[in-house]
Amino acid sequence: MIRIFKWGYLSLILALIYLPIAVLIVNSFNAAKYGNKWGGFSLQWYQKLFNNDALIEAALNSLTVSIVAASVATVIGTLAAVALHRYDFKGKGLLSSMVFVAMLTPEIVMAIALLIVFITLGISLGFVSLVIAHITFCLPFVIIAVYSRIKDFDMRMLSAAKDLGANELRTFWEVILPLILPAVLSGWLLSFTLSLDDVIVSAFVTGPSYEILPLKVYSMVKVGVSPEVNAISTLLLGISLVLVVVSQLLIKKDH
Amino acid sequence: MKVNSGYFRFFAIGLASVWLALFVFFPNLLVVITSLLTRDPSATVSLPFNLNSYWRTLDVLYLDVLWNSIKMAALATISCLLIGFPFAMAIVSLPKRWQTIALFFMIVPFWTNSLVRTYAIQFILGNQGIINKSLLALGLIDTPLQLLYTPFAVILGLCYILIPFMVLPLYSALEKLDPRLHFAARDLGASAFHRFIKITLPLTSPGIVAGCLMVLLPAMGMFYISDLLGGAKNLLLGNVIKTQFLNTRDWPFGSAFSVMLMMLLGVMLWLYYRASRFTNKQGGIHDSNF
Amino acid sequence: MTSPRPLLSLQGLSKTFGSSRVLNQFDMTIYDGEFFTLLGPSGCGKTTILNMIAGLETSDTGSILLDGQDITGIPAEQRPVNTVFQSYALFPHMTVFDNVAFGLRMAKVAKAEIPARVREALEMVKLNHLADRKPAQLSGGQQQRVAIARAVVNRPKLLLLDESLSALDYKLRQQMQIELKRLQRQLGITFIYVTHDQEEALSMSDRVVVMNNGRVQQLGSPREIYENPANLFVARFIGEINQLRGEVVSVESDHTYEVKVEGLQWQLQANHNFTPGTKVHVLLRPEDLRITYIDEDHKDQFLTGTVVERSYKGSTLDSLIRLESGIELTTSEFFNEDDPSFDYRPNQKVAVNWVPGWEVVLPVLQEDDQ
Numbered sequence: 067m068i069r070i071f072k073w074g075y076l077s078l079i080l081a082l083i084y085l086p087i088a089v090l091i092v093n094s095f096n097a098a099k100y101g102n103k104w105g106g107f108s109l110q111w112y113q114k115l116f117n118n119d120a121l122i123e124a125a126l127n128s129l130t131v132s133i134v135a136a137s138v139a140t141v142i143g144t145l146a147a148v149a150l151h152r153y154d155f156k157g158k159g160l161l162s163s164m165v166f167v168a169m170l171t172p173e174i175v176m177a178i179a180l181l182i183v184f185i186t187l188g189i190s191l192g193f194v195s196l197v198i199a200h201i202t203f204c205l206p207f208v209i210i211a212v213y214s215r216i217k218d219f220d221m222r223m224l225s226a227a228k229d230l231g232a233n234e235l236r237t238f239w240e241v242i243l244p245l246i247l248p249a250v251l252s253g254w255l256l257s258f259t260l261s262l263d264d265v266i267v268s269a270f271v272t273g274p275s276y277e278i279l280p281l282k283v284y285s286m287v288k289v290g291v292s293p294e295v296n297a298i299s300t301l302l303l304g305i306s307l308v309l310v311v312v313s314q315l316l317i318k319k320d321h
Numbered sequence: 322m323k324v325n326s327g328y329f330r331f332f333a334i335g336l337a338s339v340w341l342a343l344f345v346f347f348p349n350l351l352v353v354i355t356s357l358l359t360r361d362p363s364a365t366v367s368l369p370f371n372l373n374s375y376w377r378t379l380d381v382l383y384l385d386v387l388w389n390s391i392k393m394a395a396l397a398t399i400s401c402l403l404i405g406f407p408f409a410m411a412i413v414s415l416p417k418r419w420q421t422i423a424l425f426f427m428i429v430p431f432w433t434n435s436l437v438r439t440y441a442i443q444f445i446l447g448n449q450g451i452i453n454k455s456l457l458a459l460g461l462i463d464t465p466l467q468l469l470y471t472p473f474a475v476i477l478g479l480c481y482i483l484i485p486f487m488v489l490p491l492y493s494a495l496e497k498l499d500p501r502l503h504f505a506a507r508d509l510g511a512s513a514f515h516r517f518i519k520i521t522l523p524l525t526s527p528g529i530v531a532g533c534l535m536v537l538l539p540a541m542g543m544f545y546i547s548d549l550l551g552g553a554k555n556l557l558l559g560n561v562i563k564t565q566f567l568n569t570r571d572w573p574f575g576s577a578f579s580v581m582l583m584m585l586l587g588v589m590l591w592l593y594y595r596a597s598r599f600t601n602k603q604g605g606i607h608d609s610n611f
Numbered sequence: 612m613t614s615p616r617p618l619l620s621l622q623g624l625s626k627t628f629g630s631s632r633v634l635n636q637f638d639m640t641i642y643d644g645e646f647f648t649l650l651g652p653s654g655c656g657k658t659t660i661l662n663m664i665a666g667l668e669t670s671d672t673g674s675i676l677l678d679g680q681d682i683t684g685i686p687a688e689q690r691p692v693n694t695v696f697q698s699y700a701l702f703p704h705m706t707v708f709d710n711v712a713f714g715l716r717m718a719k720v721a722k723a724e725i726p727a728r729v730r731e732a733l734e735m736v737k738l739n740h741l742a743d744r745k746p747a748q749l750s751g752g753q754q755q756r757v758a759i760a761r762a763v764v765n766r767p768k769l770l771l772l773d774e775s776l777s778a779l780d781y782k783l784r785q786q787m788q789i790e791l792k793r794l795q796r797q798l799g800i801t802f803i804y805v806t807h808d809q810e811e812a813l814s815m816s817d818r819v820v821v822m823n824n825g826r827v828q829q830l831g832s833p834r835e836i837y838e839n840p841a842n843l844f845v846a847r848f849i850g851e852i853n854q855l856r857g858e859v860v861s862v863e864s865d866h867t868y869e870v871k872v873e874g875l876q877w878q879l880q881a882n883h884n885f886t887p888g889t890k891v892h893v894l895l896r897p898e899d900l901r902i903t904y905i906d907e908d909h910k911d912q913f914l915t916g917t918v919v920e921r922s923y924k925g926s927t928l929d930s931l932i933r934l935e936s937g938i939e940l941t942t943s944e945f946f947n948e949d950d951p952s953f954d955y956r957p958n959q960k961v962a963v964n965w966v967p968g969w970e971v972v973l974p975v976l977q978e979d980d981q
Binding site for chain 1: 662665666667686687688689692693694696697698700701702703704713714717718761762765
Binding site for chain 2: 072073075076079080083084085086087089090093142143145146148149152153155157161164165167168170171172173174175176178179180181182183186198199201202205209233234235238259262263265266269270279280283284287288295299302303306307310
């Protein structure tokens, strides 16, 4: 009895979570524009999408920002996590509380804070400001992901590497990195997703010269129904899924 | 084990420190400073320092928006908790392999842009949407219900977008709960209800506070959800801040709201630490104590 | 035997963590080729010393000399010293071969030379057939051997072993003790072994230093330490011991005293100089005590007591005897099935004495009453 209830509840919530996605995917193949009735299977929205250069460009811009931001955040975050775990230094407490604050700061607060900084420092709003902002909100997640993996390490293993003649850099490269690789990969993936998903911070720190997909979509859906949005969202979901599956396979192989 | 170790160490610490100082610490400092400055049409902000922006937040018009915003965010948080807690408990009760799979399935939809998903909800709630159409077809209603552009729609949207941030901390708190505690309580004659009230709830309280923290604060800022689902009437704090920054260009005023949001974060963090000190266990905001 | 050559010299090492002093002015000389053991309870500072020798921890004061050369400031990766870590610390992502080859690669040994050197090291621990396995696929004992091979492949001047056998089960531990001893002879390397297990220390070492609270309690051969503990801590830490109080009555000759114990007078041997009236501890190992039937004629030569418990331990038969004064003694006798004299029952009155000269007599110090 409890079993049935449990599985029922789990499936119900999961079904509700998937419902909007399903509506989206179905409508991307729906010939009818308003999506409230089935007008037959059609790829016309995909066709329209590929002719919509502005939308394609925004999507490519988004991918560029996300890949660059996720990669830089992963490098800085991985090094920071290793440093936080391995070394004692002045200001360590301050650094870790800044990571904590950065992770918990509501996006809207971070958005205006970064906007003020960019204006103050004279950084023009566009690609650079977007990338900096995205790195900033991804960084704490990478640090936490990697740190929580390192902290399960047997610290003696790192002593052993040192004892056998490896300096810090080689210890990192030959022992730490191979072992934290799954966490590094998932940190990258999480950053990539967060970056691709972001609306709030981007809305503040981008400029008119550089349009990215979420903002483009935002302005499109505000004025009315645009089925191309369904099409591009379906495509992006597909890309994300492929990325996740590939990375999971890589992690599995690694073990 | 910590011995002086040269360039690598310097580089590793330096990079993150400089980044966080420049793009986390410094910006937040600037927000506080800006909130204390005066609006200036020619140069965005100017001296002198004053508290005018904070006084202005107490204006009836804004107080109303603020109150509304807190109410909707709080309702969304409570709904997330009520939906999420049984969900997390159900996941924890599964075999280990299935737990991972269930969590994975919960997270997959969140790889689609949240804006796009909000837009999909618009589709579902509309007058011609799935819900109204089904209800009409079943003959339960005669005219479509007004679901879209209501506080309900905003709360539903917030809930939908933010539920993983509630479930994950709850899951990690529940997962750490030693099942033997339940056996012991059962052995001592506690009913299922008592076991939940006396064991599960207190011991997962850091996770509950963490989950609420990770839903409530972002919820107040999600301007696009109220834009798409709430229409012009049901504004969130995020809409106010956005308008002040991008339209009215009253930076001190917008910053003042933002500082208040950070103070709320401070209060919630204090609650979190009290909860985790009480159970002597970390709940889930970060399981890693640096 | 030629006179031993000093290899490692530790001079005045001190270390304080916060408010607790882990190590206090520690001096020690370790000779070339010996098997040296640091023995003590956890927190006595033994692992700290090991880490300082390895270069993994720094000392607040003092210096470390290896082969006459000051290595205090040299980082771990440049010291000709290797460690077998507690719980092995093998690299889980590398094969056995790669684990062992790690040190050689770091030392920039010619690529062509590496396989032969690795094979040689694995041969020594009889693991050549498992070279391609990952550590997770090995048993505890095999992992232990890999850790040893990895540590000796660079031919260090000193091999440090940190509680290296503590993770193994009893039988394997016994086996590895013998093997470690064999390896040490074969390699001719100086071993410094850290343990809290007195049995391990006694069975493998050439010399043992017993430590407590960052200080040396006694330094000597295993036999010296067992038979002539320098103080009450060492006596209690190394094996089981019975403890009686006594008072010196008179000095008979050098190191021979008339001592009053449990109301009777005994002639005892001691390495200390006592004057009449001095309070002393009289310490007796369980296996040195003898139990007999009460003989009314020689009552003044025996302690009398009641058998409280008898327990059969396989090779020995242990008894707990309560003396008339209330003090309890543990005795341990080799089991002999044919000897009826072993047949004591609980509650039976018995007499206890010991072979003269096997006792240890120590002065009573203030800190003993803790």
